[in-house]
Ligand SMILES: Nc1ncnc2c1ncn2[C@@H]1O[C@H](COP(=O)(O)OP(=O)(O)OP(=O)(O)O)[C@@H](O)[C@H]1O
């Protein structure tokens with residue numbers, strides 16, 4: 625059965641009402657019987673009684689408020705020490721103090737649930753990180769082992785290609801094999817670079833040359849496809865401090881992603897320029913685009929939507945660009961295409977520049 629709810633406004637008004645009432649009574653009595661000594665004594669007793677009742681009421685009220693406040697303070701102290709298994713006993717009261725107690729207990733319940741969730745997430749992530757680290761080591765070892773025989777195969781293919789008569793139809797196959805080998809090589813390089821990263825060898829040089837080199841390599845990969853790769857250089861661009869091998873790898877990864885996003889014919893545009901006191905390279909394509917819900921995941925290691933992808937290309941690209949104190953920005957419209965922009969500062973902090 626629920627008890628009658630008496631709000632604090634009402635409880636606080638009671639002693640005030642009592643004092644007013646007693647004052648009024650005393651005033652009436654005083655005016656009526658000022659000269660009568662017996663009535664005078666009654667008057668004094670009544671006055672003293674009223675004051676005593678008021679005093680008792682105030683003490684009771686102070687106690688009723690004071691006790692929950694002290695308890696609340698103690699419990700908050702326990703919470704700040706990390707103990708979340710606390711609740712207050714005055715939550716059963718049917719007034720504002722009771723509301724406060726119920727809200728406090730509810731908040732503690734939510735905090736306990738959130739902590740459990742965080743702990744669970746932390747444990748899962750830790751085991752996932754360990755798992756990935758082992759996998760990374762394994763992949764790096766494998767990549768290393770595959771690279772040498774692959775170099776051998778590439779050499780043999782080169783010799784076979786040279787010895788074939790110029791009219792032989794096998795020449796086209798040899799070309800395809802060479803492209804496949806360079807693709808495997810790129811994936812292996814990404815894998816090794818992810819597992820055993822090395823700091824960039826920063827030198828001041830022309831960004832146009834680095835980008836052009838990557839564009840040329842990507843064009844080789846699309847010779848047999850109806851895909852155009854356009855390059856707009858910036859001849860007046862000041863030299864940029866960067867590791868040309870690493871930035872080349874970044875651009876090649878972006879270019880190949882752009883090419884792979886194309887279902888049939890399409891165009892990839894590469895534009896070099898400057899933006900906000902930084903050098904910028906924009907790679908935009910007319911491919912399938914990326915949906916907004918997938919966009920936040922594309923830089924995650926091992927995130928891929930391709931059957932033969934490792935999902936390392938973009939995560940590696942971002943790491944390299946961030947080591948250059950730059951950033952990669954992306955925007956995409958499903959069905960229309962994607963735009964990746966690499967922004968690099970012209971100058972790096974002096975400690976990172978390699979000796980000539
Ligand atoms: N230009 C793009 N257009 C559409 N989707 C893209 C584009 N670039 C990246 N993505 C999406 O982001 C994912 C991750 O790209 P990332 O380069 O990291 O790995 P991958 O290309 O799948 O594999 P790998 O680079 O190892 O061959 C891709 O699988 C693809 O779904």
Ligand SMILES: [Mg+2]
Nearest residue numbers: 877881937938
């Ligand atoms: Mg890729």
